[in-house]
Amino acid sequence: MTAADPDRAAQAALEALSTAHVAQTSSTAERVADALREQVVEGRLLPGVRLGEQAFCEAMRVSRNTLREAFSQLVAERILVREQHRGVFVATPGVADVADVYRSRRVVEPAAVRHGELGRDQAAIARVRAAVEEGRAAAEQGDWVGVADANQHFHRALVGLAGSTRLDAQMDLLLAEMRLTFHRMGTHRDFHEPYLERNDAVAALVERGELEKAALEVADYLADAEARIVASLSPPRP
Numbered sequence: 201m202t203a204a205d206p207d208r209a210a211q212a213a214l215e216a217l218s219t220a221h222v223a224q225t226s227s228t229a230e231r232v233a234d235a236l237r238e239q240v241v242e243g244r245l246l247p248g249v250r251l252g253e254q255a256f257c258e259a260m261r262v263s264r265n266t267l268r269e270a271f272s273q274l275v276a277e278r279i280l281v282r283e284q285h286r287g288v289f290v291a292t293p294g295v296a297d298v299a300d301v302y303r304s305r306r307v308v309e310p311a312a313v314r315h316g317e318l319g320r321d322q323a324a325i326a327r328v329r330a331a332v333e334e335g336r337a338a339a340e341q342g343d344w345v346g347v348a349d350a351n352q353h354f355h356r357a358l359v360g361l362a363g364s365t366r367l368d369a370q371m372d373l374l375l376a377e378m379r380l381t382f383h384r385m386g387t388h389r390d391f392h393e394p395y396l397e398r399n400d401a402v403a404a405l406v407e408r409g410e411l412e413k414a415a416l417e418v419a420d421y422l423a424d425a426e427a428r429i430v431a432s433l434s435p436p437r438p
Contacts, residue, residue: 232270240376247292247380279376293381295433301377302426309358314415316361327357332403335396344388354399385432
């Protein structure tokens with residue numbers, strides 16, 4: 201990442217946030233936190249980016265107190281970090297963070313596929329397939345950031361099979377941390393290309409109603425992804 205990249209990332213996020221008005225209500229801080237978290241999930245806010253209070257208050261048209269409350273929520277979620285005398289920054293996950301995120305994902309995602317209330321719901325299944333096709337279309341255009349976006353949408357759709365708003369919210373937190381991790385992995389293509397076919401295989405099993413097989417494939421998939429990420433982020437052995 202060049203020195204100018206954090207500034208460009210923050211500016212892109214500000215431009216996206218400025219298009220949506222956040223109302224001044226008792227729930228405004230939660231809405232601001234949701235909007236900022238989505239910027240992380242969609243790859244617009246990168247690890248290490250400093251979030252200047254004035255610029256973000258102006259972009260979202262909220263008070264400093266509201267923004268600080270939203271920041272505190274995201275710090276508790278480990279998406280942001282607060283550094284004394286320096287400000288608030290987007291977090292940079294380490295190996296221990298990756299291990300814990302995948303520990304959670306291995307519990308949530310296979311179970312959502314195996315036992316989800318919407319496991320045979322055609323609309324929910326269609327969202328899984330749509331994410332696969334979104335990834336394929338992006339790959340054909342050489343848009344590997346778009347492939348990464350589609351991969352996030354695929355895993356969100358898998359958890360959506362559970363039919364639980366609470367699990368959906370928890371998955372958004374996990375996906376935000378994962379997106380920050382992916383930024384440390386080098387090019388998106390290197391990491392995401394092998395999973396285009398694996399996403400398709402999982403979707404096909406879900407479409408055929410073979411939910412147990414799909415759940416086992418998801419568990420194997422996650423174990424493989426974790427191993428690749430940990431190997432990439434770990435310092436080389438002497």
